[in-house]
Amino acid sequence: MSAQIDISGNTRFSEDDxxxxxxxxxxxxxxxxxxxxxxVQLANLFGVKRGLIRKVLTRxxxxxxxxxxxxxxxxxxxxxxxxGQDLFATRRxxxxxxxxxxxxxxxxxxxxxxxxxxxxxxxxxxxxxSERALKLSIDFHRQLAQLAGNSVLEEYLNDIxxxxxxxxxxxxxxDDENRCRNQEHEAIVDAIAxxxxxxxKRVMNQHLLHIxxxxxxxPDEPKxxxxxxxxxxxxxxxx
Amino acid sequence: MSAQIDISGNTRFSEDDxxxxxxxxxxxxxxxxxxxxxxVQLANLFGVKRGLIRKVLTRxxxxxxxxxxxxxxxxxxxxxxxxGQDLFATRRxxxxxxxxxxxxxxxxxxxxxxxxxxxxxxxxxxxxxSERALKLSIDFHRQLAQLAGNSVLEEYLNDIxxxxxxxxxxxxxxDDENRCRNQEHEAIVDAIAxxxxxxxKRVMNQHLLHIxxxxxxxPDEPKxxxxxxxxxxxxxxxx
DNA sequence: TAATCAGTTATTGTTAACAATCTGATATTC
DNA sequence: GAATATCAGATTGTTAACAATAACTGATTA
Numbered sequence: 001m002s003a004q005i006d007i008s009g010n011t012r013f014s015e016d017d018x019x020x021x022x023x024x025x026x027x028x029x030x031x032x033x034x035x036x037x038x039x040v041q042l043a044n045l046f047g048v049k050r051g052l053i054r055k056v057l058t059r060x061x062x063x064x065x066x067x068x069x070x071x072x073x074x075x076x077x078x079x080x081x082x083x084g085q086d087l088f089a090t091r092r093x094x095x096x097x098x099x100x101x102x103x104x105x106x107x108x109x110x111x112x113x114x115x116x117x118x119x120x121x122x123x124x125x126x127x128x129x130s131e132r133a134l135k136l137s138i139d140f141h142r143q144l145a146q147l148a149g150n151s152v153l154e155e156y157l158n159d160i161x162x163x164x165x166x167x168x169x170x171x172x173x174x175d176d177e178n179r180c181r182n183q184e185h186e187a188i189v190d191a192i193a194x195x196x197x198x199x200x201k202r203v204m205n206q207h208l209l210h211i212x213x214x215x216x217x218x219p220d221e222p223k224x225x226x227x228x229x230x231x232x233x234x235x236x237x238x239x
Numbered sequence: 240m241s242a243q244i245d246i247s248g249n250t251r252f253s254e255d256d257x258x259x260x261x262x263x264x265x266x267x268x269x270x271x272x273x274x275x276x277x278x279v280q281l282a283n284l285f286g287v288k289r290g291l292i293r294k295v296l297t298r299x300x301x302x303x304x305x306x307x308x309x310x311x312x313x314x315x316x317x318x319x320x321x322x323g324q325d326l327f328a329t330r331r332x333x334x335x336x337x338x339x340x341x342x343x344x345x346x347x348x349x350x351x352x353x354x355x356x357x358x359x360x361x362x363x364x365x366x367x368x369s370e371r372a373l374k375l376s377i378d379f380h381r382q383l384a385q386l387a388g389n390s391v392l393e394e395y396l397n398d399i400x401x402x403x404x405x406x407x408x409x410x411x412x413x414d415d416e417n418r419c420r421n422q423e424h425e426a427i428v429d430a431i432a433x434x435x436x437x438x439x440k441r442v443m444n445q446h447l448l449h450i451x452x453x454x455x456x457x458p459d460e461p462k463x464x465x466x467x468x469x470x471x472x473x474x475x476x477x478x
Numbered sequence: 479t480a481a482t483c484a485g486t487t488a489t490t491g492t493t494a495a496c497a498a499t500c501t502g503a504t505a506t507t508c
Numbered sequence: 509g510a511a512t513a514t515c516a517g518a519t520t521g522t523t524a525a526c527a528a529t530a531a532c533t534g535a536t537t538a
Binding site: 310 | 491492494499500
């Protein structure tokens with residue numbers, strides 16, 4: 001995952017690298033909502049100047065992944081239950097619109113691409129790589145958005161996806177409850193192939209409601225600490 | 240419009256002040272797409288440090304009102320025709336969803352508030368204050384979003400509204416073509432009051448398509464210059 | 479014990495100086 | 509004349525030092 005290596009063998013993080021790392025850590029539920037993000041600490045972890053961290057935090061705050069309060073720094077955002085519901089309600093609206101646009105324009109190539117994606121997702125799940133399977137099940141939604149061809153809808157869906165892990169509680173049900181169900185994705189693809197807008201939307205709505213049903217208010221935060229943050233860095237340091 | 244006055248009688252702009260000023264200038268078509276935004280120039284105009292301008296430009300870039308290119312600074316964004324179409328298509332989706340949510344929850348107080356808004360807009364237009372009437376006709380849409388009670392839908396609508404003036408060409412048709420038609424707003428309010436989702440959506444869609452029909456590719460940009468920017472500052476300096 | 483206060487440290491915010499890069503003009507070569 | 513090279517000025521990007529604020533600690537008092 002990105003990052004340059006310089007002459008002395010040290011990892012070199014760019015601004016975008018740092019941003020993506022933190023985003024990914026949120027997506028993977030490694031960084032819990034409410035976690036304090038100290039500037040010097042992060043700067044040391046990534047081996048970059050404080051100014052760069054500062055810019056990244058501002059950017060993250062703008063996409064509402066981080067909350068900044070004047071003179072008291074930044075924390076991983078902690079959206080209310082209400083905001084979580086709004087997020088999901090909006091997601092249903094956006095994904096419906098994406099399906100409509102996609103069905104209106106999808107050609108044979110698009111359909112093949114979607115099918116391939118679906119198969120890959122299924123295989124990966126069968127192979128037991130559940131982390132990668134989760135990533136792929138998210139990518140499925142992203143790809144539909146991309147193929148639909150409306151850049152603004154795509155942008156909003158990605159925004160919602162980034163914010164969602166802050167709302168959902170990690171690992172509430174059994175393991176396979178925590179990802180998009182492959183057979184639901186399959187049903188959606190079927191409907192798209194048949195250009196059946198109504199069915200596609202209905203199945204997608206069910207699918208999303210099913211995910212949404214897992215929103216709860218966190219019972220007792222395990223407060224991710226320094227160590228978690230460190231894992232964030234050591235993760236991809238295969239230099 | 241905001242901004243503190245200090246002991247020596249000088250206007251004091253905060254970061255948010257500067258941000259809002261520039262946003263408003265875009266909304267009012269004073270800052271044309273493609274206009275170069277030099278850091279020192281802006282810093283001088285507002286009487287603030289360059290660092291502050293820098294932060295504001297980054298924030299504006301994040302909401303896609305400004306485009307930043309490394310080492311060559313910031314310009315007012317210049318969305319393509321395609322992006323403009325996507326923006327409007329998405330707006331129809333969002334406003335439909337807002338109407339649905341609003342009709343589901345609106346009580347008597349909400350309806351009164353909407354009606355009052357409508358009347359104010361009508362009066363202002365009759366009084367000939369077309370600049371304020373334009374502002375109010377935008378506020379009408381914003382208020383529906385706010386009353387609908389979904390903060391994410393509201394956020395996205397505001398985002399679209401901010402970006403829209405970069406897409407529409409200013410003053411193409413006659414003067415009263417450039418604002419939301421009051422009678423269309425009236426029809427929407429009627430449908431809301433009757434809780435007629437279908438009609439409300441249909442009228443809203445017509446209304447938006449009517450606005451959208453005015454998108455054109457700019458013929459020959461009048462290139463707003465320093466002077467326009469200056470007007471931005473002197474505008475509200477009634478100290 | 480709980481509350482208040484003062485002083486210390488940790489953390490964030492700002493600034494001015496410097497570095498890097500781009501822009502545009504003029505000069506040079508073919 | 510067209511293409512290229514060179515330089516000065518303008519503009520953006522980075523940094524390290526400093527300032528302002530918050531968070532913490534422990535002592536003091538009621």
